[in-house]
Amino acid sequence: MLKNLSFLFLTIFILQFGCKSVQESKQKEVKEFEGVITYHELEKISDGTVDVDDTVRLYFSRGNYVAFHSEKNSKFHIVKDYYFNGSKPLRLFVDNTSDTLRSLRLDSSIGKLDSFKVKKQDKKIFLRECETIELNISFDEKSVRTYTTTTFTFSRGYLPINKEHFKNWKLGFFNNFIDESGAYYLDFKSIHFDRSHKNILSSKSYEVISVSEEKINPEIFIIDSLKIR
Missing domain, CATH: 1.20.5 (Single alpha-helices involved in coiled-coils or other helix-helix interfaces)
Structure with a gap:
């Protein structure tokens, strides 16, 4: 009993x-964000080969995205940029010189992550409290050391995403950022320095303009695999 x-x-x-x-x-x-994020993009290379001032519309759905760039400059720039998540995440992009889809491996890191800092900040975006994550990375190429400082600005709980979608994006240690934030970035800035850590070799930034939550037509992610190189 x-x-x-x-x-x-x-x-x-x-x-x-x-x-x-x-x-x-x-x-x-948490319900994952789906919709369109519009950014203002600036990109420069010190030798003048790239000088971009652009508007980018990024369509995000289920951990995949495609970004359309509007830059009309004749200098080299990306026109369309895809990301497909998975065990071997793939990034494909089309530049203004051809319709070839160039591929970039994301599942292996390059360089050494020297520091990873999370900071609160006074600046608000869309009246939301924000934080920044700063990554400092060093590279050793042909006995020459260079450095990159990358800063992501995000708001916890806003633009939430499933971390699993980006866990294998190791290039640039982007997966580290996503693992901490759990959200897609609002602003992003990356500066690449020479060995003195003073002179800028290149810089790139995205600053959010608007966000629209909406259903994305899956056909937008259809690509011609024969054009991948």
């Missing part, structure tokens, strides 16, 4: 705890 009662109480406890766990997990489950 006592054994049966003990088993009954244990069963009730497990059921109650199980229901509570399911409820808690549902409460913690």
Whole structure:
């Protein structure tokens, strides 16, 4: 009798705890952002080969994105940029010189992550509290060391994404940023320095202009695989 009662109480406890766990997990489950983010892009290379002042519309859905650039400058610049998540994440981009889809591997890191800093900031974007994550990376190429400082600005809980989509994007240690933020960035800036860590070799920045939550037509992600190089 006592054994049966003990088993009954244990069963009730497990059921109650199980229901509570399911409820808690549902409460913690966050709906992932889907929609369009528009950025102002600036990109420069010190030798003058690249000088971009552009507007970019990024269509994001289920951890994939495609970004359309509007720059009309005759100098080299990216026209369209894709990201497809997975165990071997793929980034494809089309530049203004051809319709070839050039591929870039993202699943391996280059350089050494020297520091990773999370900071609160006074600046608000869309009246939202923001934080920055600063990554300092060093590179050793042909006995020459160069440095990159990358800063992401984000707002926790805004533009939420599933971290799994970017866990294998190791290039530039982007997965580290996503793992900490759990959200896509609002602003982004990356500066590449020479060995003195003073002279700028190149710089790139994205500053958010607007965000629109909306359903994205999956056809926008269709590509011609024959054009991939």
